[in-house]
Amino acid sequence: MTEIRIVQNVLKHNDEIAAMNRQRLRDAGVFCIDLIGSPGCGKTSLLEATLRRLHSRINIGIIAGDLATDRDAKRIQACGAKVVQINTGKGCHLDANQVRHALDEIDLAGLDLLIIENVGNLICPVGFDLGQDAKVGMFSVCEGDDKAAKHPHLVRVADLLLLNKTDLMKYVRFHPATFREDVEKLNPGVEMIELSATEPKIDRWLDWLLSKTQAAHDLTSADIPVPVGTTKELSDAR
């Protein structure tokens, strides 16, 4: 018997494609987020409200991942955004290769912000890098205040956490302090925004998006040198 030592990340190929996606988006000056939340937490409603408020100010593209149907895509398209729908069939998450193909269908040069609405799932999408600049984890008060503790993976890796449906707080058993305490233990110092997508009370979220989008745009304008090899990999992959 011979042992072959490897020591490589199992998702190496996914991560390589994600790095190419990230470079493409960076070259185009596009800020990209991966929005992860459970089914029904309000991801699509938040996108609708966001587009209505921002679509006259910045150019926004959406990649919508769903097991089936193009209902989300139609809802978002009605708000004026360019949408690419990915139906994963039985797949419980998006991967970098699906996003790579979706990027081919989008005019990145005409875009400021790209939001990837992942498949509704708090577990499977977490480990798959798509090439985003920020992972945004979304919860809603109706799911209960224990959901951060029960999904430590998403909370731990999130760059921003959203707590939606705060207008329903008075009708459900949700203790904000319990939720915040678990979040703070898992990801000390992470920014958390409470919002209500349907009212809509989303100003802090919009401010966050605009400032990050502006920063990504400024970074590209500053002509940051591209690391050697990345451009070549990018063209090889096309």
Added chain:
Amino acid sequence: MHELSIARSLLGLVRDNVPDGALVKSVLVCVGPLQAIEPDAMQFAWHAATDDTEFDGAELSLTLLPWELHCLECGRNWSSENWSDPCTCGSCRVDPVGGDELTLISIDVDEANTIKEPAEGSHTVMRNPA
């Protein structure tokens, strides 16, 4: 059920790293708690992914790593199954460190047996690339 995607990626990585025709006995993978892998589902997915391939029957050996915790008050580091453990100093300000490992460590290959004879000449090419 992200285990199936992971099993397929693992299969590709194993294929990239073993010589043609080698009989793979087992594959060792280390998994951190952030990967949220359910061992039974992972074994099932590995069987499904390797079924009818040259790696059919190869054993998947999973090492599940514990949470690595760091106390923000006293600086103690320790391992635990539970991320929300308080520190022995009484502090609840504990930071989970790392945990996102998903690493193919090694592959055990039975070189005495091969599943197929590689095409003539391919060995020479592999061993003497110049």
